[in-house]
Amino acid sequence: MKTKAILLSLMLITAFGSKTLAQEKCATLGSLFIEPAKAKNYEGALPHYDKLVAECPTYSMATYQYAEKMFKYFIKQGDNSKIAELDKVYNLRMQYYPAKTKEGELMMKMAQVKYDNEMGTKMEQFNNFDAAFKKDEDEFTSPKSLYTYFSLAVDLYNAGEKPIDDVFDLYDVVIQKIEKEEGKLASALTQLLDKQEAGTKLSSKEERKLNAYEKNLSAYGTVKGSVDGKLGQLADCPNLIPLYEKDFDNKKDDINWLRRAAGRLSAKDCDTPLFFKLVQQLHNLEPSAKSAYYLGKLADKDGDSSTALDYYNQSAELETNPGDKAKVYYSIAENFRKKGSYGKARSYYMKMVEVKPSAGIAYLKIANMIAKSANSCGGTVFEKRAIYWKAAEYADRAARVDGSIAGNARSTASAYRERAPQKSDIFTEGMAGKTITFSCWVGGSVRVPSL
Template sequence: MNTIKNIFILLIIALPTSILAQNGNKYGETENEQILCKEALSVYKSYNKQKNYSEAYQQWEKACDVCPDRVQESLYSHGALFLKNEIKNADQAGDETRKAVLIDSLMWVYDMRMELFPSTTKKPKNRCGVLGRAASDFYKFHKDSAEVAFEMFKESIECLEAESSASVLSGYYVTSFYTMKAINKIDKEAGLVRKAGMLTDYLMLMEYCNTAIAVAEEAGKERDLKGYARAKANIEKTFIAIAQCDDMVPVLQASVEAEPENFDLKKKVLSLLTNRECTENELFLPVATAIYDQEPSAKAAYAIGMSYAKLSKLNESFDYMEEAVSLCDSCPEQATYLLKTGQIASALKKSNTARRYANQLLALEPENADAIMLIGDAIASASNSCNDGALGKRSVYWVAHDYYNRAKRMNPELSEKADKRMSKVSKQYPTIDEVFSLGLQAGGTFTVKDVAGCPCSGESTIIRVR
């Protein structure tokens, strides 16, 4: 027992010495090398804290000479900072030769950092993050080599996914665009393949940006929020340049035909066509129906419903639109589904149904002016339903006018549409003689009689004449 105890004590005594030896060795093999390295690191870091980057760069070079390669990862992260400052100075001085050498050095620093520190305790995927930074700087200084930068961005994003930085997500899509243009000059068919990739990549990048924004919001990181918002805007700008319907449809059609059993591809294609409102083509309805048959969803039902609506097949459209509302349990598109379903119901003269959907939308978004417009439409189309044998049939136009005017006040962007609606219903007002014959007068208050099926029964309005 005493022998085991003595061995244990010896191990405890020896452990700190071992750790100290390991920590010392990272600065050099000999004591003198360690002293020189620590001193060099301390000096350049001191200048870095002072933001004297030019002097810090000079001292950093000395640290690179006297320290082992694996001394610290910060040797390489600081080196990238100093080199970019030197590149800027060389550019301002017009020294292109020195600038080119410094850019090569910057890429070497990134390569060394990835090779020596591919994974750390805090960042298991450290290499992927560094690769993204390298891609950003490579493209910044080599605009004519978008294809090379694109492959770097691609590898980084495939590794990090939603953990990718905002600049990497944006840079990937921009270089993808210029890669597509370069390929297209050589091989049109290959260019179309790359374009198809860009269209589906857009959805992936938007998903990553939205995930990152949600994380930043929860953490209260305002800087990250702004960064990812800018990235989304840049990606959107690039996407719009390639996502015109006439351009998109042939590319997506070819992709679907090349992989007819690829269900995930069809879902991406449907999202793209729906988001860009490219629904009036021969691709949209077959893709939407194929997805719905295999995997019924609110999004697919809505897509099919809208497609039928544009073909003026309103009854078929309405069935799918109601299915979309039913399948959408607090989904992000709920407001859109309610509004569109209500509008189609109104077009089918289903006035009470249209108003019901408008009311559901208002319960969700009380300040939604489009819902108020929809109520006006539902009432305006219900004159026969409100016929009480007197002014009931005409009164719906007064009430509809009130709703249109209210929508206009709520959202000035609807002014033109609301004015046209008000002008139209005003032509259906009764004459002054019709009003007078019933013992009423213009400007007086009128309450719509309670008639079964009338969507505005009991509502009060102002008597108007044409």
């Protein structure tokens, strides 16, 4: 019994010792690679990488995080042989750290690297992005990659390798994805802006978040414009109308085709009898929020704003998609704005923002209505001009939540502030630091700047 106990003890000591030695070895190998990589000394880190992943592949996730940065550095320096190495890094990370790895995101990153370095045909490059998007759409969030994905589809159409319908379908998908990401960012940004405007000081962490949200919204706004620009004349009315006229008789019982065709003609405001035929057929086959919305647009074009409003309200009640519901609210708001019913228009612009927080155009329209009401809001010249401060606040918010109109919105805000009372006016009237309340439809108040 004593002999067996001694042997067991020796075995445990040996096993423990071996494990300790292995851990020490991995720690040494890890340090040799990670420390120089952390300092961006990639030439010093590279010689130790292969031995580390061969002998200690599960030493640390940091191994693969720094390896990604290292190989991207060498690729940027022009060493395309490292592209295959980067691909291996992603595969190893997925193999050894699956719970901490988003496969779709890595596929997207790899697709972008191959595209940037002109690896493969355009079709192969497109298929790489397509596979990544379909693997995990939620993680496909890079504005640059979203643009590249769509841009390749247009290039393939121009080369005769993709049908135009595929390009249009992908356009819808990419724009919807961009607007989804904008919505999430704008919603988070709005919460911080509301907190800030209520007089609560943001923490340093919240300030960083606010700046990041604005930066990312600006990037998505730029990409949305680039996607529209890439689609260019392909989706102009002179191309769309003959395309859908040609297919109408064969597709008139295909509800999905009718929806897409009517949607694209509507988005481009194509003035054609075909639009009426599409909408009527769609409404006959499947009365819906979409068909009611299109009938509203037709009534608007005919100058029948009352009928248009009825259709828009029907559409708003039936619509479940936030982006499409926002379009309906926008149309209703525009209907009231054109009639001069600014208070009602504002309520629908704000409904639009509730379902689509990144709808900066709603804030900008409100800003313009407020500015146009200057002469009817306030008892004195000073008070009437003070309304421009309120208009500028709305224009500022438009710029912050919607990168696609930020430049125009900031210019508008600046122009309105120039029309507001200046320092000399504030001093002469003795209004510094006072609050002015508006009793007209605008409501609310502004605080006059202190001198």
